[in-house]
Amino acid sequence: MISNNAIAKHGVLTCFFILLFVDMATAQMAMISAAERKVTSLNGYWDVIIDPTGIGDWRQVWLEHKPEKKSDFFEYSFQGGPQLKVPGDFNSQKPELTYFEGTVWYKKQFNYEPKKGKRLFIYFGAVNYRTDVFLNGKKIGSHEGGFTPFQFEISAPVKAGLNTIIVKVNNTRYQNGIPGKGYDWLNYGGITRDVNLIETNNTYIDDYSIQLKKGSLNTVLGWVQLNGERPRQNISINIPELNLSYHAKTNDEGIAKVEFSSAFKLWSPSSPKLYRLIIESETDTVADDIGFRSIEVKGSKIMLNGKPVFLKAVNIHEENPYKAARARNKEDALLLLNAAKKLGCNMVRLAHYPHNENMVKEAEKMGLMVWSEIPVYQHIEFADTVVTQKMERMMEEMIKRDKNRCGVIIWSLSNETYPSAPNRNNALIALTKKCRNVDSTRLITHVINSQQYENNTFDVWDTLGRYADIVSINEYVGWYTPWQGLPANTKWKLICPEKPVFISEFGGEALYGSNNGPTDEAAYWTEAYQAKIYTSQVAMFGTVPNLCGVCPWLLFDYRSLGRMHPVYQKGYNRKGLLSEKGEKKKAWYMMKEYYSKK
């Protein structure tokens, strides 16, 4: 049984997924709103085997061999070994794993009593990067991709009593991975998000799409998708606060179209209104908090609920700076998002991969618009069809999880890819079309950094812009590139002069408190040098045609292996407006002032 909304809606994609992923005993796309269900959490300490050479495959770790004869011994065992906390990256939990990129085997046991008419799923919020899952010594499937949820149905193999789950996690970088081999953040590996057992009735609500119809401020257009033996059912959607009850019937594929209108109080940054919504079928019930807003581009402007909006954004990595660990829970999300709010932001760019669900949900509750992206980052092997398949799968998984989050206004499908990379344009154009097919309600962008900057003129020529709703540009003038004239006199040549332009990254590095040494030389990482970049950038923003928003790189200093200056960086990319301890650099105040005037 395939359970993807796109599959439900688009026959073409149905075939696509069945053909491509059948041989991998691939994980299913995770059911929607899993966190809203009654689940049995498998979070907590798991036994682990650290396997730097990957020899555990040959040793068949999942069989948990035990000595039978006096002459037997087995070198790989969970018994008496270390433990790691789930959810959590492994790098921050043991000093010997700080920079580890390889295999860790995880083991957890649980008791279960199979019940007639019930189905059981094991759900992973995310595991970075490759996952193989074994239940009671048998492989049940695999997943690739570090930042999206997936599940396996284990109704058949689960047994009465004690069951053992063994998960092989591998965060090695691959040439044909997404991201590929090179990226500027710490490669946190492990079971980084929640693991849950989810019991459902035989037929359950696998997915639903409940958002305003494109261009409308009062009509919802969507669908509900059931999964199971009884696809034809009566369903209802209830919003008690509005006294609204909508009824429909699902068809032979378990799908019901949804269309209803109401005088919704619209969601916006100043009034982030959400409604409790309950979806009921004859065999299942799920609830969600859903907001309603419209987002579109009209001419050169971005319109939220029909009114122009300027995107006051900031880039954020999924890292808790205080813990130097992968952010994973609500507290981590609040720490990051409150810091964005304090800066005066109305949007967060969740770079460079889908962040955990807490980030998206809490941002929405706080009135922060969200830009969500897949890790199609710089060096991607677009000519390899396996890579393009993975890219599409990751996009589908991202959209499946978050398509009902009105806070999410932008899907970003690539960051700084190289126009000369073989098949890059074809692959990204095809991906854009698929994205629009799956979700026509949000804006789509690709982040470009191939522009030329000469004679104080930006020439934004990358044709990828033609396929995006917003032209997003990363530029580091003042840091990686020197200014070529007065910032306030910058000229622009744009391949799509009619579209909104978003400066998706700019900035430079400074170590908080670095005020010694020449303030006009980059090599001293001074706050003054960084602040000067910001002054010039702000002057330059005034010259950008159709500027619809800006997004400094980035909120907090963050860990990255390529940033090893022994005095100023020490393993941190120092482009934060805040240090990893939350100290405000001079540039923070400048950005704050810019946003307060916008």
Ligand code: GCB
């Ligand atoms: C970029 C990348 C971002 C890097 C940043 C930098 O253009 O998109 O991931 O971390 O530059 O600091 O160089």
